[in-house]
Amino acid sequence: MTLKEIQKLLDAAQPAMRLLYEVAFTTGLRARELSSLKVKNLNHEKRALILEPEWKKNRKPGIQPLPSSIYESLKASTAGKKSGDPLLYVPSHPSREMDKDLATARNT
Numbered sequence: 001m002t003l004k005e006i007q008k009l010l011d012a013a014q015p016a017m018r019l020l021y022e023v024a025f026t027t028g029l030r031a032r033e034l035s036s037l038k039v040k041n042l043n044h045e046k047r048a049l050i051l052e053p054e055w056k057k058n059r060k061p062g063i064q065p066l067p068s069s070i071y072e073s074l075k076a077s078t079a080g081k082k083s084g085d086p087l088l089y090v091p092s093h094p095s096r097e098m099d100k101d102l103a104t105a106r107n108t
Contacts (some may be wrong), residue, residue: 005105009098012105016089017097019073023049024086026063035090040083047071050089 001009006025008100010018024034041050045061048071051062066074074087091097 003087008020008105008108009101012108013101015067017101019070019077020088020094021101022070022073023066026067026070029064031090031094034072034088034094037085037087038040039078039081039087041087042071042074044075052100 006021010021013021020034022033023029027049029037029049031052036055037049041052043050047064047068049064051064053061053071078085078087078106084089
């Protein structure tokens with residue numbers, strides 16, 4: 001996707017899906033990895049995501065730095081949530097939702 005296409009997609013998406021897309025585009029995490037993220041995986045000191053060893057090919061824990069704006073959005077979205085709660089809303093069929101958002105973006 002081009003930057004223009006990505007921006008149109010983000011503009012067309014509902015807030016929860018927009019945040020999901022932003023995290024996906026900036027981190028390269030897959031849908032399964034995104035759905036596995038919990039509030040506890042957001043590291044406030046490093047402003048990053050803590051990646052569990054079982055998610056990675058090398059089976060070692062990792063850290064994924066986040067752009068400030070996305071970190072701040074994630075931080076705001078976790079207010080009042082427990083550490084074991086999902087960090088992001090990930091629909092059961094992310095590709096279907098993305099297809100809908102892409103269609104909306106094309107028509108704007």
